[in-house]
Amino acid sequence: MRNSNELNVCRVCGAKQLEPPWGEDGLTPSYEICDCCGVEFGYEDMNINALKRYREKWLKKGAVWFREKEKPAVWSLDDQLKNIPEQYR
Ligand SMILES: [Zn+2]
Incomplete structure (x- = not known):
């Protein structure tokens, strides 16, 4: 089942989004x-294979923030990855 929390996170990296992606x-x-x-x-992130590929690439490059200034002062990659809904892991 989907819930609103799941709708508001990036399927690739688990980052919370203002609008549902x-x-x-x-x-x-x-x-x-x-x-x-x-x-x-x-x-x-159009399908599971594409988004997994994109995630792998992003992680391999060091999980760098695309917009560095939006990065929270306290940030944990591991915690954020836990937000990714089960079906997109
Ligand atoms: Zn993301």
Whole structure:
């Protein structure tokens, strides 16, 4: 079951988003860019294989924030990754 928390996180990196990246129905991508991993919702995360590939690449490069100034002062990659809904891990 989806819940509102799951709808508001990036499927790639687990970062919380102001607007649901895939809309309220989880099916309508916003084509916004994630501040954290830089994924474009609806593009690199369009399916499970694509998003896993993108996540792997991002992690391999050191999990660098796409918009560095949005990075919280206290941030834990491990904690954030726990936000990723089960079905997208
Ligand atoms: Zn992200």
